[in-house]
Amino acid sequence: MAYTFNHLDLIQEVLRKSPFGLITDVDGTISQTAPTPQAARVSPLCRRYLSILSSHLALVAAISGRPTAQVRNMVGVDGMVYIGNHGLERWAENHAGLSNSAHDYSRAIKSVVEELTPLRSIEGISIENKGVTVTIHYRLSPEPKVAEREILSAVAASAQARSLRIIKGKMAIDLLPSMEVHKGTAMLGLIQEYNLHGGIYLGDDLTDIDAFRAMHTANRSPTFRGFTIGILSSEMPERLVAEVDFTLNGVSDVERFLRWMSQNVPQPN
Numbered sequence: 467m468a469y470t471f472n473h474l475d476l477i478q479e480v481l482r483k484s485p486f487g488l489i490t491d492v493d494g495t496i497s498q499t500a501p502t503p504q505a506a507r508v509s510p511l512c513r514r515y516l517s518i519l520s521s522h523l524a525l526v527a528a529i530s531g532r533p534t535a536q537v538r539n540m541v542g543v544d545g546m547v548y549i550g551n552h553g554l555e556r557w558a559e560n561h562a563g564l565s566n567s568a569h570d571y572s573r574a575i576k577s578v579v580e581e582l583t584p585l586r587s588i589e590g591i592s593i594e595n596k597g598v599t600v601t602i603h604y605r606l607s608p609e610p611k612v613a614e615r616e617i618l619s620a621v622a623a624s625a626q627a628r629s630l631r632i633i634k635g636k637m638a639i640d641l642l643p644s645m646e647v648h649k650g651t652a653m654l655g656l657i658q659e660y661n662l663h664g665g666i667y668l669g670d671d672l673t674d675i676d677a678f679r680a681m682h683t684a685n686r687s688p689t690f691r692g693f694t695i696g697i698l699s700s701e702m703p704e705r706l707v708a709e710v711d712f713t714l715n716g717v718s719d720v721e722r723f724l725r726w727m728s729q730n731v732p733q734p735n
């Protein structure tokens with residue numbers, strides 16, 4: 467496993483490329499995991515360094531499974547680009563806009579939430595309707611393994627839910643439209659839009675794997691070089707480590723890394 471702080475020379479090389487973009491996940495990456503999504507807060511140090519970086523870099527973006535308006539309120543750094551609902555929704559000019567094809571899914575998501583409603587009577591399970599995606603949380607369950615099984619069997623029993631993309635995350639199950647839009651396509655879109663020559667992606671969970679893989683795709687271009695960094699925690703799915711270039715140990719290490727970046731970002735002449 468390659469620990470980020472043992473390879474700062476390589477990262478420094480990428481950081482010199484211009485235009486450069488820093489793209490980060492939110493929960494579990496710049497925000498400690500909390501008992502409920504509402505209780506999570508972005509680390510004030512991360513916010514401070516992201517704000518410094520956004521005034522020096524071509525792009526600083528946050529991509530999250532949360533709805534975009536929520537991501538923007540949570541991170542709260544002006545000048546950053548916010549993408550929510552796993553890439554389906556983007557914050558632009560003071561309002562959240564859906565990618566065109568995502569619109570069709572909001573009705574289906576509503577009926578999925580209705581079909582899965584019986585799950586709400588199980589202790590510790592909550593269903594979050596995010597418009598074009600659904601997250602079923604079980605962090606508060608006294609028996610998480612049992613809760614996970616109950617959720618998966620309810621999903622399997624619902625024709626509507628079954629047809630969605632099912633992603634098992636940390637103490638949560640995400641149901642996403644089965645279209646090819648995810649954190650990876652969102653990141654590739656940003657690389658193209660900002661004509662990036664260098665980039666770093668930070669993430670901690672299974673939905674970030676799409677972005678990790680997309681970074682490898684982007685690296686096939688001779689004009690682009692990017693790294694992926696996985697944030698380790700006791701809850702981190704093992705599969706994740708195999709997908710990243712480097713690792714950091716928890717949100718406190720992300721704070722240190724963003725501080726290092728803000729001190730080492732090339733200054734404009």
Ligand SMILES: [Mg+2]
Nearest residue numbers: 491493494671
């Ligand atoms: Mg996360």
